[in-house]
Structures are given as structure tokens and as C-alpha cells.
Amino acid sequence: MSLTVYRKAHFNAAHRLYRKEWSDDKNAKIFGKCSNPNFHGHNYELEVGITGTIDPETGFLIDMKLLKDIIKEEIEDAFDHKNLNVEVPEFKELIPTMENIAIIIWEKLRNRIEQQFQITVKLYETPRNFVIYNGN
Numbered sequence: 001m002s003l004t005v006y007r008k009a010h011f012n013a014a015h016r017l018y019r020k021e022w023s024d025d026k027n028a029k030i031f032g033k034c035s036n037p038n039f040h041g042h043n044y045e046l047e048v049g050i051t052g053t054i055d056p057e058t059g060f061l062i063d064m065k066l067l068k069d070i071i072k073e074e075i076e077d078a079f080d081h082k083n084l085n086v087e088v089p090e091f092k093e094l095i096p097t098m099e100n101i102a103i104i105i106w107e108k109l110r111n112r113i114e115q116q117f118q119i120t121v122k123l124y125e126t127p128r129n130f131v132i133y134n135g136n
């Protein structure tokens with residue numbers, strides 16, 4: 001019997017989408033407002049799903065307090081109120097699109113969560129734009 005539990009989280013972060021080898025005009029054409037040279041922020045909403053089976057001793061799939069602490073340490077402490085391009089090493093060479101942010105979040109959680117669990121990351125960059133990544 002397999003179930004998925006979810007934990008929601010939130011962070012504010014600034015970014016700029018651009019390729020340094022492209023002109024400002026080309027960056028603006030491809031990336032739109034997200035290429036503003038002075039950066040801008042988003043209110044990112046995160047949902048982390050953990051899929052597995054229930055531990056018969058506890059009735060838990062995973063300890064939600066532990067999941068909460070992992071998300072805080074790995075994601076909120078690392079990204080919240082940061083400029084992703086400038087302050088987060090993973091995005092020094094990687095464009096911080098919501099797609100790439102979701103993959104980095106998944107990889108950071110994968111390092112901390114036991115292998116018996118599958119991880120799904122759902123990341124909203126705006127209320128209407130979101131991405132789901134499950135490692136495949």
C-alpha cells in the first residue's frame with residue numbers, strides 16, 4: 001500500500017534569467033520581464049511529496065517534523081530572501097528558471113531523504129505557473 005504525504009513551504013527570492021553571451025535585447029526577447037538587469041522577486045510556493053509505505057510501528061509514512069526540518073535547512077535557509085543568481089552557488093552557472101530551481105530542490109532533498117521514499121517537487125513561481133519534478 002503506497003501513499004504520498006505532502007509538506008508545503010514558501011520562500012521569496014530574486015532572480016534574473018539571462019545568458020551572458022547574449023545581448024540585453026536578445027535576453028529581453030527570450031526571457032521577457034524575468035530578464036530585467038536589476039533583478040526582481042517571486043513568491044515561490046513549494047509542495048514536497050514523499051511517497052512510500054506506512055511504518056506499521058508508528059503509523060507514519062515519514063516523520064513530518066523531520067521532513068519540515070529538512071525542507072527548512074535545505075531549501076528555506078538556502079533560498080529565502082536571497083538573490084539566486086548571486087548568492088546561491090547552484091545558480092552561478094545555471095539559469096534560475098522555475099524548472100532548474102525545482103531540479104536543484106529535488107537533488108538537495110534527495111541527499112537528505114532515505115532512498116526507500118520517492119520525492120516529488122511541485123514549485124509555483126506565480127499562482128498560475130508551476131512545475132513538477134520527480135527525478136525522472
Ligand code: NI
Pocket residue numbers: 015033034040041042
Ligand atoms: Ni522572474
